[in-house]
Amino acid sequence: MERKAKELVKGYRTQDGAGVSLVRVLGNTTVKEFDPVLLLDSFDSTDPDDYTAGFPMHPHRGIETISYVYRGQMTHRDSLGKEDTIADGEVQWMTAGSGILHEERLPASERMLGVQLWLNLAAKDKMVPPAYHSVKNDAIEEIAFEGGFLRLLAGSYEDRTGYLSKYLPLDYYDIHLNPGMSKTIKTASERSVIVFTLLGDAYIGGELIKEKTAVKLTQGEVAEFKATDQSAQILFISSMRLEEPVSWGGPIVMNTIQQLNQAFDDLDNGTFLQKGIVY
Numbered sequence: 495m496e497r498k499a500k501e502l503v504k505g506y507r508t509q510d511g512a513g514v515s516l517v518r519v520l521g522n523t524t525v526k527e528f529d530p531v532l533l534l535d536s537f538d539s540t541d542p543d544d545y546t547a548g549f550p551m552h553p554h555r556g557i558e559t560i561s562y563v564y565r566g567q568m569t570h571r572d573s574l575g576k577e578d579t580i581a582d583g584e585v586q587w588m589t590a591g592s593g594i595l596h597e598e599r600l601p602a603s604e605r606m607l608g609v610q611l612w613l614n615l616a617a618k619d620k621m622v623p624p625a626y627h628s629v630k631n632d633a634i635e636e637i638a639f640e641g642g643f644l645r646l647l648a649g650s651y652e653d654r655t656g657y658l659s660k661y662l663p664l665d666y667y668d669i670h671l672n673p674g675m676s677k678t679i680k681t682a683s684e685r686s687v688i689v690f691t692l693l694g695d696a697y698i699g700g701e702l703i704k705e706k707t708a709v710k711l712t713q714g715e716v717a718e719f720k721a722t723d724q725s726a727q728i729l730f731i732s733s734m735r736l737e738e739p740v741s742w743g744g745p746i747v748m749n750t751i752q753q754l755n756q757a758f759d760d761l762d763n764g765t766f767l768q769k770g771i772v773y
Contacts, residue, residue: 497714511549533612542602554590572596641675676720694726
């Protein structure tokens with residue numbers, strides 16, 4: 495059975511951090527349908543004034559943040575003592591777990607283009623040790639097919655394997671289609687599949703989807719993507735639904751209001767940070 499578009503969410507322009515202009519697509523109103531992806535922010539600008547203010551040091555607990563910078567740079571620094579820069583096609587993967595503080599600096603570049611996801615952690619994993627890992631270009635396989643190519647950012651694709659998530663399974667592809675060309679992706683029927691049209695309009699399951707739109711797909715074994723008369727760049731995100739309660743307050747996402755209040759008490763009391771992992 496072919497997957498079709500079930501729910502569409504068009505991004506809107508807003509600001510976050512110290513004044514970064516971005517397109518917010520998924521957030522606290524889309525949690526139920528797009529589970530386990532909590533947030534999707536898209537960055538796309540040729541004006542450094544839109545983003546160089548960056549995201550000063552701030553806390554997270556209960557989630558993983560996954561940043562894909564297709565063009566431009568992002569420098570990460572955190573309370574584990576880790577500092578690292580990703581650029582032009584690389585991925586930053588941070589497990590907040592029990593608690594981490596981090597900042598993200600976005601240096602000026604010709605174009606800043608990318609996406610940050612917040613991936614929920616299951617209740618049993620909310621308080622795992624925090625960790626940071628970057629997936630550099632030499633670990634990202636680029637797989638050519640007729641009419642385009644696919645970058646394997648995480649998970650597996652056919653007989654290839656990329657970076658593997660330690661907690662929720664995640665297949666994360668960056669699919670590039672030449673004008674008028676199509677690609678069919680096989681999917682496990684039990685998986686929750688989300689796609690995002692990063693650049694260009696595209697036909698998804700036969701329906702025309704505009705640029706900067708997140709789409710939750712119906713269940714099925716295949717998903718078909720087709721470019722219009724212009725090229726298209728589509729992000730494919732596949733994981734497993736958690737079906738757990740969500741209590742979300744700013745940068746912290748837990749299962750109950752009591753856990754959320756405890757996290758903010760920990761911040762106030764200086765007990766938020768616990769031992770983490772640097773690798």
